[in-house]
Amino acid sequence: MFEVSIQAPLGEFNLDASFRSESMVTALSGPSGSGKSSIVAAIGGLVKPKRGKIAVNGHTLFDSDARLAVPPHKRGMRIVFQESRLFPHFTVAQNLMFGRWLAGKKRDAQFDEVVALLGIEPLLSRRPRKLSGGERQRVAIGRALLADPQALLLDEPLASLDAARKEEIIPYLTRLVLSAKIPVLYVSHANDEIERLAQTVVKIDGGRVTEIKKH
Amino acid sequence: MTTSVLRAFRDSGTPGWTLVTILVAVIVVSPIAALIAIASEGSGDLWPQLAAYVLPSAATNTIVLLVGVGVLASVIGVGTAWLVATADFPGRKFFDWALLLPLAIPTYILAYVYLDIVHPLGPIQSSLRWLFGLSNPQALNFFEVRSMGGVIFLLGFVLYPYVYLAARASFLMQSATALEAARMLGAGRFETLFRVALPLARPAIVVGVTLALLEALNDIGATEFLGVRTLTIAIYSTWLNRSSLPGAAQISLFMLAIVTLLFLMERWARRHQRFSGIGKRTQPPAPVELHGGKAFAAFAICALPLAIGFLVPFAYLANQAVRKFATGGVSPMIWRETFNTLLYAGVATFATLMIGLAVAYTLRTDKSGFASPASRIASIGYAIPGTVLAVGLLWPLAAFDNSIDALFRQWFGIPTGLIVSGSGAALVLAYTIRFLAMSINGLEAGYAKISENIDHAARSLGERSFGTLRKIHLPMLRPALGGAAILVFVDCMKELPATLMLRPFGVETLATHVYAEAVRGTYEDGSIAAILIVLAGLIPIVMLARVSRPAITPSTISS
Numbered sequence: 001m002f003e004v005s006i007q008a009p010l011g012e013f014n015l016d017a018s019f020r021s022e023s024m025v026t027a028l029s030g031p032s033g034s035g036k037s038s039i040v041a042a043i044g045g046l047v048k049p050k051r052g053k054i055a056v057n058g059h060t061l062f063d064s065d066a067r068l069a070v071p072p073h074k075r076g077m078r079i080v081f082q083e084s085r086l087f088p089h090f091t092v093a094q095n096l097m098f099g100r101w102l103a104g105k106k107r108d109a110q111f112d113e114v115v116a117l118l119g120i121e122p123l124l125s126r127r128p129r130k131l132s133g134g135e136r137q138r139v140a141i142g143r144a145l146l147a148d149p150q151a152l153l154l155d156e157p158l159a160s161l162d163a164a165r166k167e168e169i170i171p172y173l174t175r176l177v178l179s180a181k182i183p184v185l186y187v188s189h190a191n192d193e194i195e196r197l198a199q200t201v202v203k204i205d206g207g208r209v210t211e212i213k214k215h
Numbered sequence: 216m217t218t219s220v221l222r223a224f225r226d227s228g229t230p231g232w233t234l235v236t237i238l239v240a241v242i243v244v245s246p247i248a249a250l251i252a253i254a255s256e257g258s259g260d261l262w263p264q265l266a267a268y269v270l271p272s273a274a275t276n277t278i279v280l281l282v283g284v285g286v287l288a289s290v291i292g293v294g295t296a297w298l299v300a301t302a303d304f305p306g307r308k309f310f311d312w313a314l315l316l317p318l319a320i321p322t323y324i325l326a327y328v329y330l331d332i333v334h335p336l337g338p339i340q341s342s343l344r345w346l347f348g349l350s351n352p353q354a355l356n357f358f359e360v361r362s363m364g365g366v367i368f369l370l371g372f373v374l375y376p377y378v379y380l381a382a383r384a385s386f387l388m389q390s391a392t393a394l395e396a397a398r399m400l401g402a403g404r405f406e407t408l409f410r411v412a413l414p415l416a417r418p419a420i421v422v423g424v425t426l427a428l429l430e431a432l433n434d435i436g437a438t439e440f441l442g443v444r445t446l447t448i449a450i451y452s453t454w455l456n457r458s459s460l461p462g463a464a465q466i467s468l469f470m471l472a473i474v475t476l477l478f479l480m481e482r483w484a485r486r487h488q489r490f491s492g493i494g495k496r497t498q499p500p501a502p503v504e505l506h507g508g509k510a511f512a513a514f515a516i517c518a519l520p521l522a523i524g525f526l527v528p529f530a531y532l533a534n535q536a537v538r539k540f541a542t543g544g545v546s547p548m549i550w551r552e553t554f555n556t557l558l559y560a561g562v563a564t565f566a567t568l569m570i571g572l573a574v575a576y577t578l579r580t581d582k583s584g585f586a587s588p589a590s591r592i593a594s595i596g597y598a599i600p601g602t603v604l605a606v607g608l609l610w611p612l613a614a615f616d617n618s619i620d621a622l623f624r625q626w627f628g629i630p631t632g633l634i635v636s637g638s639g640a641a642l643v644l645a646y647t648i649r650f651l652a653m654s655i656n657g658l659e660a661g662y663a664k665i666s667e668n669i670d671h672a673a674r675s676l677g678e679r680s681f682g683t684l685r686k687i688h689l690p691m692l693r694p695a696l697g698g699a700a701i702l703v704f705v706d707c708m709k710e711l712p713a714t715l716m717l718r719p720f721g722v723e724t725l726a727t728h729v730y731a732e733a734v735r736g737t738y739e740d741g742s743i744a745a746i747l748i749v750l751a752g753l754i755p756i757v758m759l760a761r762v763s764r765p766a767i768t769p770s771t772i773s774s
Contacts, residue, residue: 071503087415
């Protein structure tokens with residue numbers, strides 16, 4: 001599902017990471033500053049590695065030898081950022097509809113399904129600043145799911161939440177990961193519950209892959 | 216009521232400072248009060264004429280001008296900011312700061328240069344005729360710069376940096392996280408711009424446009440040289456040619472109404488919109504690399520406003536000044552004018568900084584709650600067009616001068632004459648009122664960086680209020696004072712409308728010299744004065760470019 005082999009300067013050291021995972025859910029784990037988020041950004045196309053190759057689901061997104069770099073908005077990689085990054089000028093419903101709106105799609109059964117899965121029905125008409133941290137993260141996940149993802153990249157979605165908010169969102173994440181129909185890359189710096197659900201765990205330290213575990 | 220006010224005063228930290236700030240606010244609004252008083256006296260038989268013939272066309276011209284400049288400055292400012300903030304193309308790093316350069320060219324100098332450049336006998340039309348082998352100067356039906364379109368074009372190309380600066384900051388920092396999110400959800404560059412970036416940057420852009428429009432409203436040179444009769448021109452000519460202060464005051468009040476309208480529209484356009492803190496982002500997202508035709512187009516889009524707003528006029532002035540210098544040398548007048556300019560600007564800068572310091576210090580120590588509204592009132596001068604301010608000051612100053620004169624004649628038998636108006640003190644007062652906001656804001660920002668614990672420490676060691684200010688704050692505020700001093704000084708040097716009306720009789724500054732040469736049509740004679748003003752104007756821009764540099768470097772990990 002994920003095939004990554006990239007080199008890029010990263011702070012004081014170099015990112016030089018290669019891994020391959022055929023699992024539906026892959027966890028990327030390691031301490032802060034180890035290069036996890038840079039790998040996610042490279043897969044999404046937000047940063048361009050110096051050398052290497054990235055393929056997801058059999059589609060090559062980046063290949064320095066072939067001078068290929070698919071523009072970020074055409075990759076279909078949907079990132080859920082740590083700090084949710086909802087659009088403050090839209091309501092929750094408008095945020096959820098953003099991807100479908102760009103694709104010219106209307107509200108449909110899938111919309112209702114995702115809203116139900118994440119339990120965000122009561123929030124639809126609210127503005128992001130009126131939401132709690134956990135609610136925001138659920139909406140951000142919904143927004144990514146509704147934008148026809150080729151893959152879902154969850155970049156430490158729990159990191160900015162306190163313990164109570166984490167408890168609130170974990171059941172939803174578990175449900176999501178267990179029923180994943182698209183490749184999911186889950187990034188965490190702690191050995192947390194969601195990570196344990198992944199079929200493959202890639203450990204990163206100092207910009208390098210130190211271990212690949214398969215469950 | 217009275218007792219509660221008194222009690223609030225007694226309980227406040229340092230009531231003396233608060234009183235000073237309130238006094239400053241009163242002085243700042245006094246020209247407006249004077250305008251109302253003079254205008255209500257009535258201008259006799261002049262008013263029907265003003266109302267019938269002058270005001271309608273002047274008001275229409277002003278509004279058309281504001282709308283035109285607003286649209287043009289927005290398109291240029293937002294367009295270039297978007298390119299520089301989100302795309303990578305040849306010259307991007309240079310344009311990032313260079314696009315600010317037109318700020319160094321006052322509107323009257325820009326108009327002055329272009330009138331000569333596009334003149335039938337000027338370089339553009341001459342070379343075109345040469346190119347096409349024409350000999351008759353009237354053979355080319357060239358774009359007439361002496362028109363409303365011409366004024367809008369020139370002001371738009373020289374005032375866009377206000378919008379550029381605001382939009383760029385918003386695209387780079389405030390909305391950067393949201394822009395990345397939009398791209399990750401499949402939005403292309405144009406969808407990201409129109410559906411996310413622009414709505415999020417709107418409050419910032421509106422502030423930038425308002426500043427640009429205040430400048431346009433303040434302009435007296437460009438509109439006059441290019442023959443567009445705006446309200447500013449109407450005020451000036453009513454005062455100068457009809458010698459009617461009440462008439463000028465009436466038009467001034469009308470103009471203040473337009474300024475108020477502008478601010479109401481600004482408020483409306485920014486309603487419910489506070490989008491700061493969408494996400495923490497210290498580095499802007501990686502720009503999109505442009506290649507080939509797109510890269511060239513981006514280069515051209517950024518190069519055009521820079522060329523029209525700065526490079527062409529600067530090169531022209533430099534060339535004219537060098538030629539003038541080589542043929543006739545520097546006229547002795549220019550030394551005198553430079554001295555006058557430096558003197559008035561220097562004294563005004565000192566006064567502005569001292570008053571700004573008193574206000575900023577009061578804001579820090581005040582507990583009565585009066586200092587904050589008073590300081591906001593003291594800051595409104597930047598919104599009062601120079602001509603309006605001058606009309607509002609003329610009458611109270613003359614009254615003051617006359618009563619002093621009468622007093623001295625009566626008691627000592629010595630006439631003092633126009634002691635304030637005649638000495639240039641009036642000019643210093645006008646500069647101070649107009650540019651006080653810059654000094655207050657700058658020093659307030661400087662104060663924000665000094666911990667209040669330092670004040671407590673000084674006071675607990677027995678230092679008094681003034682001692683804390685002088686021995687502790689002043690040295691620590693040095694960078695803020697320096698920054699504010701340069702901004703105020705350069706703006707004083709460039710100021711034209713109030714200078715024209717309030718300078719002592721027979722005194723010329725660099726700005727009034729350029730104006731006089733332009734009115735006479737002897738452009739090359741004003742070039743040295745003009746280039747001196749522009750060179751001074753470059754200083755704060757270099758400073759600004761250095762301050763904003765951290766935000767400028769892109770954060771590609773590939774680079």
